[in-house]
Amino acid sequence: MAFFQAQDISISFGGVQALNRVNFTVNQGEIFSIIGPNGAGKTTIFNCINRFYDLTGGVFLLEGKSISHAKPHDIADLGIARTFQNIELFKNMTVLDNLILGRHRKRRSNIFTEMLFIKPVRLQEIRSREKAEEIIDFLDLEAHRDQLVVNLPYGVQKTVELGRALAMEPTLLLLDEPTSGLNMEESEDLAFWLSDMKEELGITVIMVEHNMRFVKQTTDRVLAIDFGQAIVEGETNEVLTNPDVMRAYLGEENVCNA
Amino acid sequence: MRFLMKTDYYQDIRIFKYRSTFFWYVALIIGCLLLPKVVDEYLVSQFSFICIYAVAAVGLMLLTGFTGQISMGHAAFFAIGSYTSAILTSHGVPFLIALPASGLVAAIVGVIIGRPILHLTGLYLAIATMGAAFIIEEILVRWESLTNGNMGFLVDPPVIFGFNFDTEASFFYLSLLVLALTLLLAKNILRSPTGRAFIAIRDSEIAAEAMGIDLPNFKTQAFAISAFFTGIAGCLYAHKIMFINPESYTIVLSIELLAIVIIGGLGSLHGAVFGSMFFIFLPQLIIISKDYLPTFIQDQTGLQPALFGLLIVLVMLFEPMGIYGKWLKTKFYFEWFPLYKKDSFKREKKYQKAERH
Numbered sequence: 001m002a003f004f005q006a007q008d009i010s011i012s013f014g015g016v017q018a019l020n021r022v023n024f025t026v027n028q029g030e031i032f033s034i035i036g037p038n039g040a041g042k043t044t045i046f047n048c049i050n051r052f053y054d055l056t057g058g059v060f061l062l063e064g065k066s067i068s069h070a071k072p073h074d075i076a077d078l079g080i081a082r083t084f085q086n087i088e089l090f091k092n093m094t095v096l097d098n099l100i101l102g103r104h105r106k107r108r109s110n111i112f113t114e115m116l117f118i119k120p121v122r123l124q125e126i127r128s129r130e131k132a133e134e135i136i137d138f139l140d141l142e143a144h145r146d147q148l149v150v151n152l153p154y155g156v157q158k159t160v161e162l163g164r165a166l167a168m169e170p171t172l173l174l175l176d177e178p179t180s181g182l183n184m185e186e187s188e189d190l191a192f193w194l195s196d197m198k199e200e201l202g203i204t205v206i207m208v209e210h211n212m213r214f215v216k217q218t219t220d221r222v223l224a225i226d227f228g229q230a231i232v233e234g235e236t237n238e239v240l241t242n243p244d245v246m247r248a249y250l251g252e253e254n255v256c257n258a
Numbered sequence: 259m260r261f262l263m264k265t266d267y268y269q270d271i272r273i274f275k276y277r278s279t280f281f282w283y284v285a286l287i288i289g290c291l292l293l294p295k296v297v298d299e300y301l302v303s304q305f306s307f308i309c310i311y312a313v314a315a316v317g318l319m320l321l322t323g324f325t326g327q328i329s330m331g332h333a334a335f336f337a338i339g340s341y342t343s344a345i346l347t348s349h350g351v352p353f354l355i356a357l358p359a360s361g362l363v364a365a366i367v368g369v370i371i372g373r374p375i376l377h378l379t380g381l382y383l384a385i386a387t388m389g390a391a392f393i394i395e396e397i398l399v400r401w402e403s404l405t406n407g408n409m410g411f412l413v414d415p416p417v418i419f420g421f422n423f424d425t426e427a428s429f430f431y432l433s434l435l436v437l438a439l440t441l442l443l444a445k446n447i448l449r450s451p452t453g454r455a456f457i458a459i460r461d462s463e464i465a466a467e468a469m470g471i472d473l474p475n476f477k478t479q480a481f482a483i484s485a486f487f488t489g490i491a492g493c494l495y496a497h498k499i500m501f502i503n504p505e506s507y508t509i510v511l512s513i514e515l516l517a518i519v520i521i522g523g524l525g526s527l528h529g530a531v532f533g534s535m536f537f538i539f540l541p542q543l544i545i546i547s548k549d550y551l552p553t554f555i556q557d558q559t560g561l562q563p564a565l566f567g568l569l570i571v572l573v574m575l576f577e578p579m580g581i582y583g584k585w586l587k588t589k590f591y592f593e594w595f596p597l598y599k600k601d602s603f604k605r606e607k608k609y610q611k612a613e614r615h
Contacts, residue, residue: 050468076470088465090458092525096270101458105470107451111479114450115443121450122271129267168469 001064003028003204004172009058011048018044019228021058026172030220031198031205033236035212037248041228042208043085046174050075050082062172076105081170083161085177085208091150095141095160098149099132102167135163139193155186162193166201173197175207179214187214194218212240224248271449273442290434294427302426303498308531308538309433310494313440315518315530317487320444322516323524324453325480326460327376328384330512331391334371335364335485337398337507339492341405344413344502353416357436357493364489365482367394372481376474391512398504410503413496423497433494437531440487444527447483456480457525488515521573523580532581536573541566 004026011019019041026032034042047053049060051072059066062078070078081102090098106128109121136142139159144152149160158181165173179187191214197203209215215222215236222239224231226248232239239245262275274280294302314336321327342360347353375386398405405411415424416432423429447453455476458466467473496502514537522533544562555561577584591598 052464052467071472072467073470073472076468082468084465084468088462088468090461090465092461093454093457097454097457101454101469104451104455104458109451111447111452111483114452115446117446117450122268125271125450126267129270164469 002026002061003063004206005061006045007059007061009045009048009055009060011044011053011056017228019048022225022228022230024223024230024233026204026206026221029198029202029204031194031207031218033215033219033222034206034208034225035210035215035222035239035245036225036231040225040248042225043176044228046082046176046206046208049080049174076168079169079171080174081165081168081172082174083158083165083176083178085180087154087157087161089149089157089161089164092148094146094148095144095152095163096129096132096136096146098160098164099135099167100128102164103128103131105168131169132167135166138166138196139163140189154181155183158182158186159190162190166197166203170203173203173205175205175209177208177210179209179211187211190214191218216240273445273449287438291431294430299426302430304538304542306426306430306433306498308534309430309437310491310498311515311518311534311538312437312531313433313494314488314491314515315522315534316437316440316444316527317484317491318515319519319522319524319527319530320447320456320487321480321484323519323526323529324448324460325456325477327477327480328380328516329387329481329484330384330509330516331371331387331389331394332484332488332515333507333509333511334391334394335368335488336492336495336511336515337394337504338364338367338485339489340413340496340502340507341398341411341492342489343493344411344496345404347414347416347497348411352418353497354418357416357490360493361486361490364492365486368482368485369478372478372485373474376477376481388509388512391509395504395507398507405504408503408505410501411496413500413502415500416497429498433498436490436494440490441527441531444487448527452476452479460525517570521570521580523582523585526580526582528585529580529582532585536581540569 002025006022006024008021008023009019010017010021022041022045024032024034034045036042044053048055049067051067051070055068059068061067062080067075067078067080090101093101107124109124114121136145139162141156141159141163144156144160149157152160158178162175162178165175178190182190194205195218198205207219209219219236221234222236223233224239224242224245231244231248232242262269264270274283290305293305314332317335318329318332321329339360342363343353343356346356346359351359371387371390375383375390378386399407401407402409415422415429417423421428423432448456455466455471458469458471459473459476459480463473499506518533518537519530520533521536522531523529541562544565548556548561573581579586
């Protein structure tokens with residue numbers, strides 16, 4: 001059985017058909033990329049998975065079960081974590097606090113026990129810190145541990161956002177343009193982390209990405225979409241060399257010259 | 259410069275970061291306990307008011323400063339706290355039960371009001387809470403069998419286990435204790451998952467939701483806990499001034515509370531206390547310093563409110579982070595003494611904030 005599946009997903013905003021009967025299948029433990037020109041509907045797919053938007057048709061299946069009726073905050077409980085295209089960190093908190101926030105769904109306390117800060121709450125806090133520390137170690141964030149996010153450079157903020165998603169201990173990770181705004185070196189680090197995540201943590205990754213080099217380097221399979229329609233889905237090289245994909249990205253004439 | 263060598267995760271969580279901080283807080287408490295011996299009764303009573311307002315401000319701070327939800331209706335919760343305690347104690351319920359009960363009733367009303375309107379944001383929420391407060395104010399006026407309407411209500415000084423808090427000093431100790439407990443409870447919330455969820459909602463609702471934070475639920479919790487503390491403050495207030503009527507709880511009080519948390523510095527518990535001190539003390543200071551001004555200024559009518567207003571404007575102009583911000587900067591200056599740079603607190607301006615996620 002496929003790990004994650006989109007079946008005939010459609011959504012329209014007023015007269016705009018943002019996604020039109022898109023299908024794709026993501027296998028357990030693979031890195032899957034969604035590519036397409038600007039406005040093709042890539043991020044919209046993520047926002048639909050997160051239930052920020054309601055699908056007008058079709059369904060998402062996680063391990064065979066539909067997630068289309070969950071509340072937005074329940075998506076995290078299903079083990080789906082994500083990052084955002086324009087970093088959505090909690091800016092006035094430290095890096096550590098941001099990571100610990102990723103642990104929110106693991107909390108076993110409530111406001112009353114927390115007010116009294118009884119022992120289980122204290123132990124839970126310490127456990128969260130241990131976990132956050134593992135992620136700090138994994139992503140080399142030691143130097144920024146206690147700094148406010150707002151004071152960090154863009155590339156580090158991106159890493160912190162990835163770390164926060166990892167702190168949720170997801171089984172499925174959605175990365176929205178993870179390399180945008182990163183320099184070469186940072187992108188390479190990210191590629192290493194991705195393969196570590198895949199091999200050591202067994203996380204399945206879906207990402208939206210424009211950097212074709214990065215896609216080639218990291219991704220197992222690719223879905224190309226344009227104008228809300230799936231063009232082709234398949235092995236990375238196969239999709240990247242597909243003439244329809246080239247046409248969508250580069251326009252008609254350039255394909256002939258390429 | 260001071261470095262903290264952390265060897266244990268608990269060091270991250272504890273209330274007092276350094277041993278010296280603990281020492282200073284103990285010193286502060288001892289100082290407060292000695293206060294009634296040093297200053298006159300009138301000032302002690304002003305200190306009681308500072309404590310009372312600070313308790314309410316901590317409540318509003320949790321909602322506005324930490325969760326990012328503006329409320330212009332907190333006078334209503336203050337009033338509910340006052341009336342609950344006044345009614346309960348007049349029926350012979352002990353103060354020790356009436357005090358938490360007034361917070362509880364305020365919290366329940368907070369949930370009833372908050373739940374349907376908390377999906378509103380910013381100014382829209384502010385106006386909605388104001389509307390809710392109007393309703394409660396009107397109920398207090400009209401429900402005469404319970405509240406005595408505009409005639410008002412006489413309230414006795416609090417009595418705990420037979421001890422009557424009818425002197426200024428004893429009442430000050432009582433309100434100080436309540437303030438200390440309030441700060442402790444609020445601090446505990448803020449250093450645990452719920453508090454972090456509040457701040458997360460303030461900084462990015464969309465990301466908070468993606469982290470699995472149930473927005474309506476946590477906003478309601480913030481509203482309830484905020485109303486709870488404000489209700490407690492209202493209870494103390496009723497027993498302090500010993501006569502309550504609906505006129506004490508108008509929109510002006512709501513705005514005053516909001517001003518306290520903004521002047522004190524949004525997003526800090528210190529700010530709630532600093533703001534209350536500013537609000538209670540400054541008018542007094544102006545009155546005292548008036549004697550030292552030239553006569554032609556002294557004789558101006560409306561000098562005190564005008565100066566007070568001017569000072570608020572100045573604080574907002576020169577210290578947008580409030581008094582707590584100034585406090586942080588001063589502390590930072592001494593900690594880093596020769597290396598202090600003026601721009602250390604300057605935030606980078608971001609222009610590329612898109613609506614897309």
